[in-house]
Amino acid sequence: MSDRIDVLKTYKTYVGGKFPRSESDRTYKVNNSNDKVVANACRCTRKDVRDAVLAARTASKDWSGRSAYNRGQVLYRIAEMLEGRKDQFIRELELLGMKSKEAVYEVELSVDRLIYYAGWTDKYPQVFGTVNPVASSHFNFSAPEPTGVVGIIASDEDPLLSIISLIAPVIAGGNTCVILASESNPLPAVSFGEVLHASDVPAGVVNILTGYREEMVDHLSSHMDVNAVLNTIFDKETRKLIDENASISVKRVVHYDSKNWADDTHENPYLILDFQETKTTWHPVGV
Amino acid sequence: MSVISIPDFNQTIPIDKVGVEERVSRLNKRSIKKESKVQALKLALSMIDLTTLEGKDSEGKVIQMCSKARVPYAPMPQLPSVAAVCVYPNMVATAKKALKGTGIYVASVATAFPSGMAQLQVKLDDTKFAVDSGADEIDMVISRGEFLKGNYNFIFDEIAAIKEACGEAHLKVILETGELETYENVRTASDIAMYAGADFIKTSTGKISPAATQPVTLVMLEAIRDFYGDTGIMVGMKPAGGIRKAKEALQYLVLVKETLGAAWLTPNWFRFGASSLTNDLLMQIVKQETGVYQSLHYFSED
């Protein structure tokens, strides 16, 4: 054993391709399953929500305009980067109290899930798009398009796998997002931000905030520039609050009921479709 | 005198086929009833260029047709006569004589009708012969082959030359839209004809199918409207061929009314090139007067 002192990591947020601390400069303690403090995480506020939504909106134009092939490559690149840092994530999950075998399983499944969605980017429009045989002399087709900026309220379960299961279908579909990471287990989310940063994901496509949900959910779900909310919190009051806030600007809201993030129900293109709008285009046919 | 600048005919004016046909179909939904129907039937009758353009035409046939032109239906002498008769050049003198003093014009096809496949000089001679024989109106054909090759100057110059040869006679330019195929072509040909001096533009010879159609007519009426807007010059319109029923004739009049307005709703500015249409109009007129549905047996086939 050497006498070397370990260098501890400061966990920050990931917004607009940068790693700022919370605008409030506040932090909160993150404990492992034995209630031992393992790190300090940023306690973000409504202003951080505001900045993150702005970053997501700004990134939306470029990301939604990327070719499906390119989005697929970017998602694949995230998987590659995550694969390369497997050990780090396994260690972090262990730090939080997860058994080694489980940690390995979660990280490997996370990588595989990214690859699964990387493969969908240029296929789901074919599965969900249609050419519509209208009775008049027109060519008519419907194709999915991203809804825009999605606010994601992440789960406390399987903190790495769940956040990847939430982000992947959303960004595979050309949306950008703001994620409120797990309140109790935010560390893998923040580290995942570093993976995103190291891969080819453009700044602002994914923005990750940590902190207390009750200080952010209200502002995220009521923000007029957020087009949709994906929520994993079961609490009835929270769900009602999100729904009510959504009505201010007719946001789309999806509540996930799943607790088991390893379940293969989290791998299907209908989850991409949740944050797609269908655009139907008509054009006359004639010489 | 006003100076008119001639547009670049190579600049295609985009026309959407489906849109044109939708517009026509909407106009066809106008319901023409009661007085407006009677008025329109008589108006349509007065706009007919009663036509015979057969290889077997003879003086006897032309004289009979002229008599029908004069008095379309003897039991109702107050009905208007048709606007003109339309014949081949060698029948012009006969028609002219038969219609003397009636005010009915004699129109003659010319310029190697219907194909127009002849030297300019032949066409000029053909025109002059018709005019010298007394034709009031000349219905020329354009050279469709040259047009489709994009040789617009050729078309323009030919029309201008024929116009000059017409002298006092009015010139109707037949585009033969059935061979031009697209509405953009119809539009370009209309513009060339009008800028080159046409008094009327006309859809068809009647020898090619499709002959006149309402969408083609609408495109030409819109060309006339734009030409009028740009130059202040009114040009007339003549759909010809295939118009057999009174109902269709009324639909054409609706097209004219709602595209160009009341000023064009006279035989001076709108004609039907037709023959069997006459009797169908007459049957409808008599039906309106008597309330009894009519039979063709009671109307002369001249």
Next chain:
Amino acid sequence: MSEKTKKNEGEATANGSAKPTSPNADLKHDFASFWNYSPAPESSDFVEIREQYQHYIDGSFSVPAKKRYFKSINPATEEVLAEFAEGTSEDVDKAVKAARKAYDKVWSKLPARERGKYIYRIARMIQERARELAIIESMDGGKPIRESRDVDVPLAAAYFFYYAGWADKLDYAFPGRKAEPVGVCGQIIPWNFPLLMLAWKIAPALATGNTVVLKPAETTSLTALKFAEICMDAGLPAGVVNIVTGAGQTGAAIVDHPDINKIAFTGSTEVGKIIQKSLAGTEKKFTLELGGKGPNIIFEDASVDQAVEGIVNAIFFNQGHVCCAGSRLLVQEGIADKLIKKLKQRMETLIVGDPLDKNTDIGAINSKMQFNKINEYIEIGIKEGATIHQSNSSSLPDKGYFCKPTIFTGVAQSNRIVQEEIFGPVLTIQTFRTPEEAVEKANNTPYGLAGGIWTDKGSKIFKISQKLRSGVVWANTFNKFDPTSPFGGYKESGVGREGGLHGLYPYVKLK
């Protein structure tokens, strides 16, 4: 041939109409002085309208619990047409119970193919009674008979026909999934296309195996109750379709009913938001088809005459009572003068008047309330400094709620008449210079229902249509509808799609 004199000068117009003006003046066409169409009213003799109508619940007509009725008037004559039952929460509850019973006992047990055959029957019966339905639609709602006859009613039948066929083919609609019905659907529809909106709602709901409680708009209940007769004639099992009439409170009772599984609403964004809020925290699915302020973009290289026609269809169809109306015209500067001149000319040929006259292009405004709202907006437009132009050739009837086709030029993006949905025959016209500017202006609104693009250039169409944030893009056409074609909005114009395969989603649970 560069010089030419005006021919035929002084030639008298034989029909006595106004002579064309000289080339130097602003050339006008005279559409009015000669050969005007005689009245051509569609006869309404054979249409039977009773004095009073009840709810349609559990397969029969049922007197409202509170025995209260409200009157509906013909907006073209301002005369009372009939009175309708005012639905209370008791009535809604009765209807929901009937729908639940029908769902549990009959409809969910019926083989899909048989379900489809009922819907086919309904489609056919609408076709058979098309004329009657069209006349009633025009009398009740004020829309021109040409539209109710050629658009509303045939399309309503077509939607039933289309969805009937889906009933036994749902396994092919959702790859990898099995579709199950949602249960009882509460449906609330607007007054602008009463029967058609009913078809958009009921046809997919029944095809996917749901039962429904539908509330028509209070000013246009009649065709819904005629549809109830059709359901009876078709032998549709009792309770599968229930119709409760009434106004906003009746609608709220449906939205709030605990035993309803799904709400489908078409109407204003304002009410849509209230509904979305009421549904917060519940398990109810919902779709919303809300308002719009559709941009209609005309580029310099457009087919101008067809574009003019498209503009007319976009804003004057159904008196402009169309959520997807092209109410904001965006014209490229180089073509603006020419286009506006042509549009004004075209407006002179629009006939405003008796909805039952077959030649009427623009009928009556649906209700006094809407009539006042439109007039208020016209005043606002004038106050905002915009230049108003209305057609002159058609004089308005003395009675009834009629509005001349109206356009505003000289407007700014910040004007209320540009921002807010007027839902009437009122068009604002703005100009733009570049495609980028057109897209910016087009998207600069909370709405996103539909938009138009007019250009002859294919690649431009694809680029601009990609950039428009709206659920429907009509390129070189406007206001086209088809049962196979999904319809619905982005942003505040709604959630979900109606029509086509996509229109099945709101009515199924995917397992």
